[in-house]
Amino acid sequence: MKLSFGTQIKDQPNYFLEKIWKGLLNGPGDLEESYFNYLGRYIAKFGKSWDGDKFTEFFEPKIHTIRRDPDNQWVPGMDIQLVVNLNTIEEFQFAPTLKCQSVQRIHIDYSRLVNPFGPAVFIDYQLLDKPALAKMVRNDGFPTVADFLMYFNEDFTGNLVHWTPLRYE
Template identity: 30%
Template sequence: MPDVISGKPNHFVEKIWKSFGGVFMNQHFTMEVTQGLENACYQWNYKAGDLKPKKHTMRMDASDRWKAGKKIHMVINNRQPNRFQFVPTVPCIATQKVELKDWEYAMIDGKRLSTVELSRLAINDGFPDVFSFMHWFQGNWKGKLIHWTDLKY
């Protein structure tokens, strides 16, 4: 899956795996996972040590589907024949309302984030910087942060 700005791989899987820590990786990163990623045509970065972890995801949620306790199935190639779930099912720990405004700022649960907090949000969502983050979401967006870690803003 290429990055929207650079066209280079975004290492989505590796960043999510990093959010769970080394013990989790040692227990769950097996030959089956390696084979599944290969079958899904995912190019794994074995030198992922310098990547920042993806600690949450953002989704539109008009039907209010996402709540604490809901099961998260982390997959690549969703709704395709080579769909692959690369992490065991985990619970949603929490959600927060998020709104991006005018390519400039973000609000979480009604609180405007500082520039530093916005940068942290972008990086924790798997983006290299705020520009790439805002470009992906087209500058104006409303939805939910879905957390599988204890992180909150």
């Protein structure tokens, strides 16, 4: 199944492609040749590069993504095709097809019933403490918890789709 990624949030670059590739290159297997293949195809299609030269130095890797999934379509073992510009003539798969390793339920609660000082974030119905939340946010490609909460700025329920073995327990 296709996972579509934007390249901006609120008119600012999010560097998700670079962050995903950093995670892939840091993971098991030798993907360096594959990286240059996809980057070359990207340049040929769009006439520009993603900021690949910057990501090794400045970015934390993005190793999962959060999606609304009311029908629970994401399941472990299914193929993941990482794309930009989904369902357009500009659609482009920017990385090799991956396997979904696991899926965890995520809920963001703004009611202040659990946390009177701000939203509460749960994974698999377990409340994340501040260090675990900060780790999850970085692993999802956001630089800070504040940036994450500006994006997810209301109650949210969905799935955390993993393409690495990492899970939040």
